[in-house]
Structure formats: C-alpha cells, structure tokens
Amino acid sequence: MNLTALDLNLLIALDALLREASVSRAALRIGLSQPATSHALQRLRDLFGDPLLVRTGARMELTPRALALRAPLAQALEQVRGLFLSDAFDATRSDRQFRLMMPDLAVELLMPPLMAKVAQAAPNIRIDVVPWRGSAIFHADFARTIDMVISIGNAFKGFHRQLLYTDSDALAIRRGHPIGAKLKRRDVFLQARHVAVILRGQSADLIDMWLETKGIERRIALVVPGYIEALNVAARTDLVAFVPRRLIAALAKPLSLVTVSPPLDPGVDEQYMFYPTRAQLDPGSIWLRKLMLETARELDRGKRSVV
Numbered sequence: 182m183n184l185t186a187l188d189l190n191l192l193i194a195l196d197a198l199l200r201e202a203s204v205s206r207a208a209l210r211i212g213l214s215q216p217a218t219s220h221a222l223q224r225l226r227d228l229f230g231d232p233l234l235v236r237t238g239a240r241m242e243l244t245p246r247a248l249a250l251r252a253p254l255a256q257a258l259e260q261v262r263g264l265f266l267s268d269a270f271d272a273t274r275s276d277r278q279f280r281l282m283m284p285d286l287a288v289e290l291l292m293p294p295l296m297a298k299v300a301q302a303a304p305n306i307r308i309d310v311v312p313w314r315g316s317a318i319f320h321a322d323f324a325r326t327i328d329m330v331i332s333i334g335n336a337f338k339g340f341h342r343q344l345l346y347t348d349s350d351a352l353a354i355r356r357g358h359p360i361g362a363k364l365k366r367r368d369v370f371l372q373a374r375h376v377a378v379i380l381r382g383q384s385a386d387l388i389d390m391w392l393e394t395k396g397i398e399r400r401i402a403l404v405v406p407g408y409i410e411a412l413n414v415a416a417r418t419d420l421v422a423f424v425p426r427r428l429i430a431a432l433a434k435p436l437s438l439v440t441v442s443p444p445l446d447p448g449v450d451e452q453y454m455f456y457p458t459r460a461q462l463d464p465g466s467i468w469l470r471k472l473m474l475e476t477a478r479e480l481d482r483g484k485r486s487v488v
Contacts (some may be wrong), residue, residue: 189261191228194221196258198234199251200322202241252321259325259459270464272303277465279306283331284313284380285407286428287452291331295476302472315382328466329473330455333387340455343470345477346427348450350388352441353415353422353429364421367444374402376411376420388423391447399423412436425450427480452477 197207198218208218226232231246243251283291288310299306311327316335324339331345352364363369377386392399405411408424409432415422416436422429429440454473460466 191221191225192254192258194218195225195233195250196254198222198225199243199247199254202234202243204234204241255321255325263459263463270468272306272468274305275303275465276305276307278309279328279465279469280309280311280326281329281331282311282313282327285409286425287331289409290427290431290480291473291476294479295472298472298476303468313380313382315380317382324457328456328460329469331473332453332455334451334453337455339458341458341461343454343456343474345452345454345474346480348425348427348452350423350443350447350450351426351429352443353412353424353438354441355416355418356437356439358419358439361439362441364441365444370421370444371397371399373400373421374419375399376403376405376414376422377401378408378411378422378424379404379406381406386423388447392445395445397445412438 193211194207194213197210198204198221201207201210204218204222205215208215211218213221222234229246229250231244233244233247234241235244236242292308292310296308299308313332316332316337319337321339324337330337330340334342336342352370354361354364360369360373364373377389379386386401386404389399389401402420403414405414408422408428411422411424412428412432413436414420416438423443426440429438432438433440454470454477456466456470
C-alpha cells in the first residue's frame, strides 16, 4: 500500500465504523453526514479488499478481517494522538476529564479527600467514577476509556500497578450489639449471622474464599453487592459485616458502628492504583497519580473505634 496516498481521516472513520458496526451511528460519532461516511466505507473496502461490514438481516456485522483490525487500529490512533499531547499540564487552567473505575470502598475512602485537593488545585477538572465491574470487563475497547483503576492486586493488561495503601479486615457491628466483643471468640463468630459482600465480577465474598481455604464456613444471612450497603445493614440490624477496617473507621461515627477484631485474621489487604502504559509519561496522568498517592498516604490519620 502507498502510505502517501492514505488519508488519516479514513482511519478515524474506520475506527468509528468498527466500534459502532453501523454507518449512521459512525457518522454521528465523527460528525460526518451519512453519505460521506458511506463513501468512506467504500474507499476502505477498496483499500483492504474486504467488505468490513456486511448486512445480516436488519443488522450490520463486522467481517473477521474487520474484527482483527479493531485492537491494532485503536492502538495506532492512540499513539498518533499522543504525538500531539502538550508536554505541559496546567492544572489550574485544564478542563480535562478523567475516568476512574473503583469499588464503593475506594470511592468512600479516597474520593472526598481527593476532590478537596482537586477543587483547590484544578477547579475545572472533572472526574467520572465508573462502578466496579470486575476484571472481565477489561477488553481493549473499554480499557482505552479508563485513566485509572483502584483495585486489589489483580493484573490488568496494558496497565502499570502501584501500591496505594494497605489495610486489614475486621468485624463491623452496630453500637449496642447484643453479643459485641464476644465475636472475638471463634464459636460465637461462626454462630453469628453475617452479611456478605459479592462485588460484580466475583463468585463469592473474598472473606469466604479465604475461609474456605481453612475449611471454615460462616453463617451467611444476607448478600449485598457493595461494602457500604453491608455497613448500612449492619448498622440497623444484628448482622455482622466482615470488611476492611479503614472503611469501618470512616463510617463508624455517622453509622454508629463499632469495630471488633475477628478471631481469624485474613492478613494484609493491598489496594493498588493501576494506570495505562500509554499514559505513563502523560503530564495530566502523572498529576492525577501524584494526587491519588498523596491522598492514600493521608488515610492513616483516621481514628478507629475498636472493641
């Protein structure tokens, strides 16, 4: 192929067509008319010697060749865009948007203090938090939309990992709970009714996965999809929540919760910050990562109520 005859706009149109699998939606995505997008598709078909999009009933579907082009094309366009990134990042003037994915636990602990810093240093910055969906969602197209992930030590392809903070797990109960500190005893712990947390993308509560390796099974009365929901339930019932200590400490006062050391110790939890390899040298990403690390280091200033 003669690259001097290649129009970069065709690659942008191709990217839209491969993402949308629809001429009309691709046209809307890149701001062209539908006839112009159809013309671009025809030129692309000639260039690749492949129909790329074929009609199947009422739908358009990508050909195998088109499917194979999606990931390398997205990566190539990202690299081209990187050529035009400014070397400087002025946080005070920037109106950049960052997209982060994290569980509710990390949102509760990190986002309020982080946003206080952002409001002071970069008042026009916007941060969108995407609910935790599990590592299975990290296909190439989705990963390209994410600037940062906060998670335990999973590996995400194309992302670097950096330790944010460590934590440990404890029992959260309402103040005045009838068995209170007795939960430190293994027999009382096993007889108590528990609320488990199974995040999206997981098959079981991480605590129960660990207990299973010890041949132990606790009594689950309720399963919820988030840690904050578990603590809200524990605050208004006699159910016991086995969750990270830092989160209990953060919500102990407003929810009137007490922390009880468990009879079984799962060990240290490590929470990591993941950021895209493509953004390793991006000044904006560096700025946000630095702010997140500062926020994580300040978590130790919180106080705990322990029984």
